[in-house]
Amino acid sequence: MAQPSHQVPERIPVTLVVNGTKRDLDLAPWTTLLDALRDHLNMTGTKKGCDHGQCGACTVLVNGRRVNSCLTLAVIKDGAEITTIEGLAKDDALHPLQQAFIDHDAFQCGYCTPGQICSAAGLLAEGRAKNADEIRELMSGNLCRCGAYPNIVAAIQQAMGRP
Amino acid sequence: MNNFQYSRATDVADAIRLLNSDPDAKLIAGGTNLIDLMKENVERPSRLIDISRLPLGKIEETAQGGLRIGALVPNSDLAYHPQVEQRYPLLASAILAGASAQLRNMASVAGNLMQRTRCAYFYDTATPCNKRSPGSGCSAVGGHNRNHAILGASPSCIATYPSDMCVALAALGALVHIAGPTGERRIALEDFHRLPGDTPHIDTNLGASEMIIAIELPPGGFSRNYSYLKVRDRLSYAFALISVAAALNLEGNAISEARLALGGVAHKPWRSLEAEQSLRGRAATADHFAHAADLLLQGASAASHNRFKIELARRAIVRTMMQAASAAPQSQAHKKIA
Ligand SMILES: Cc1cc2nc3c(=O)[nH]c(=O)nc-3n(C[C@H](O)[C@H](O)[C@H](O)COP(=O)(O)OP(=O)(O)OC[C@H]3O[C@@H](n4cnc5c(N)ncnc54)[C@H](O)[C@@H]3O)c2cc1C
Ligand code: SF4
Ligand code: FES
Ligand code: FES
Numbered sequence: 001m002a003q004p005s006h007q008v009p010e011r012i013p014v015t016l017v018v019n020g021t022k023r024d025l026d027l028a029p030w031t032t033l034l035d036a037l038r039d040h041l042n043m044t045g046t047k048k049g050c051d052h053g054q055c056g057a058c059t060v061l062v063n064g065r066r067v068n069s070c071l072t073l074a075v076i077k078d079g080a081e082i083t084t085i086e087g088l089a090k091d092d093a094l095h096p097l098q099q100a101f102i103d104h105d106a107f108q109c110g111y112c113t114p115g116q117i118c119s120a121a122g123l124l125a126e127g128r129a130k131n132a133d134e135i136r137e138l139m140s141g142n143l144c145r146c147g148a149y150p151n152i153v154a155a156i157q158q159a160m161g162r163p
Numbered sequence: 164m165n166n167f168q169y170s171r172a173t174d175v176a177d178a179i180r181l182l183n184s185d186p187d188a189k190l191i192a193g194g195t196n197l198i199d200l201m202k203e204n205v206e207r208p209s210r211l212i213d214i215s216r217l218p219l220g221k222i223e224e225t226a227q228g229g230l231r232i233g234a235l236v237p238n239s240d241l242a243y244h245p246q247v248e249q250r251y252p253l254l255a256s257a258i259l260a261g262a263s264a265q266l267r268n269m270a271s272v273a274g275n276l277m278q279r280t281r282c283a284y285f286y287d288t289a290t291p292c293n294k295r296s297p298g299s300g301c302s303a304v305g306g307h308n309r310n311h312a313i314l315g316a317s318p319s320c321i322a323t324y325p326s327d328m329c330v331a332l333a334a335l336g337a338l339v340h341i342a343g344p345t346g347e348r349r350i351a352l353e354d355f356h357r358l359p360g361d362t363p364h365i366d367t368n369l370g371a372s373e374m375i376i377a378i379e380l381p382p383g384g385f386s387r388n389y390s391y392l393k394v395r396d397r398l399s400y401a402f403a404l405i406s407v408a409a410a411l412n413l414e415g416n417a418i419s420e421a422r423l424a425l426g427g428v429a430h431k432p433w434r435s436l437e438a439e440q441s442l443r444g445r446a447a448t449a450d451h452f453a454h455a456a457d458l459l460l461q462g463a464s465a466a467s468h469n470r471f472k473i474e475l476a477r478r479a480i481v482r483t484m485m486q487a488a489s490a491a492p493q494s495q496a497h498k499k500i501a
Binding site: 010012028029030032051052053056059065066067068070071072073075076119122123126128133134136137138139140141142 | 164165166167168169191193194195198199201202211213215239243262263264265266268269398399400495496497498
């Protein structure tokens with residue numbers, strides 16, 4: 001993403017605690033959190049869709065809150081706890097949302113799915129959505145080009161334990 | 164994105180010193196507008212001053228009975244704060260009408276105030292734009308301008324200011340607290356953003372080495388009779404074509420105080436004292452609201468593609484005022500417009 005420049009990129013030490021593991025990196029300051037995860041830590045579960053905050057594919061949890069990792073810099077999040085799709089399952093047990101997405105066939109191509117599931121994990125932690133309308137509204141930051149929306153809402157309802 | 168230097172500000176004075184020593188440096192808070200614009204090469208700061216760790220994240224009661232909101236409070240925390248939900252539900256509603264849950268988690272109050280226009284030509288560095296590149300011309304005047312201004316525009320720029328939150332802040336009469344090299348000052352939110360005139364590259368009256376440290380809400384929150392209605396091309400996660408913040412104090416069916424602000428129509432949230440005062444002492448009826456709408460829309464003029472916004476604004480104002488009067492505010496989750 002950075003354009004060719006005559007300036008030697010200044011590298012900054014950045015520590016991220018990714019899915020419970022401390023990771024030390026040396027990054028140019030313009031490295032987004034998304035690029036740090038995908039290109040520097042080789043964790044490609046988090047997807048790059050638009051790179052402009054418009055699709056939600058890059059959603060991860062930072063200190064437990066869902067954010068678009070394409071619109072923040074890794075250096076700004078130095079020291080933060082990052083949870084990605086790779087960190088949701090516990091050993092062999094899928095996260096309830098992962099299981100629910102499978103149960104409800106809540107995807108086709110699957111490209112938006114890591115972002116949908118991380119976003120839904122954030123939504124559950126926030127505890128603001130109580131019904132399908134509210135789930136739809138509070139998940140509107142995650143687009144699905146395959147149009148799996150009804151199944152995504154059903155999967156989240158299952159994980160929430162609500163009709 | 165251009166290469167840049169990175170500094171982490173240690174306190175407000177340090178941030179101001181860093182700003183003062185480099186005219187091309189920029190503050191960064193949530194990053195949701197600035198990083199987007201840097202990826203488009205619209206913003207090319209020499210240095211980013213990271214203020215995200217400064218202690219400006221509190222919401223406190225003021226001695227006057229209002230609320231002081233730190234510049235770094237995330238939009239979502241503000242919308243869901245119990246004091247805001249109970250006393251300033253108009254503000255909570257406007258915030259929840261904007262962006263997405265993820266973006267609201269990241270976006271700061273100050274960054275929301277400072278967000279730049281979504282005019283497509285402003286984003287496209289291949290086209291002339293007086294706001295991005297002063298003197299180059301305005302591509303929107305003879306181009307695609309369906310979502311552009313109907314009030315307060317100039318031949319130099321017909322862009323709109325896109326914030327939802329600030330439409331509610333304007334209606335509520337909020338103050339902006341600012342710190343700079345010579346101390347602190349306050350500006351009414353209404354005087355914070357500028358009309359484009361022939362300097363559309365200057366969005367606000369914030370000085371080059373100044374920063375926002377807080378927003379202050381006065382005690383009156385209009386918590387009973389209010390509504391925020393946002394009309395847009397899709398039901399969620401889209402910028403407003405028109406938005407209306409309406410707030411009333413009623414005695415019986417008579418209006419003792421009215422507040423009315425429009426978003427998506429101008430370079431700043433649009434209010435008119437004349438329109439609001441026309442409602443004082445009047446009954447809360449559609450006719451009176453239509454008259455106030457005409458006063459607020461006085462001088463409205465369309466570009467080639469946005470004539471519909473004038474009538475849309477008129478109808479949206481009446482609708483939102485009626486919602487406020489009947490204490491049935493627009494829901495931001497159930498999208499049916501009552
Ligand atoms: C896809 C998308 C959809 C969106 N939809 C909406 C919408 O529907 N409604 C809406 O209202 N908004 C919407 N937004 C905009 C969003 O609300 C703003 O991007 C956000 O509020 C900016 O806050 P931030 O903290 O991320 O700012 P940053 O990106 O960090 O900064 C923005 C600007 O503010 C300056 N700044 C930051 N802090 C200060 C300070 N303390 N003092 C002075 N200057 C400061 C920065 O220098 C920069 O110029 C949307 C954004 C995206 C990406
Ligand atoms: S309307 Fe303003 S922002 Fe858009 S092209 Fe014209 S000058 Fe630029
Ligand atoms: S890749 Fe971040 S929102 Fe689309
Ligand atoms: S499953 Fe294909 S984009 Fe959502």
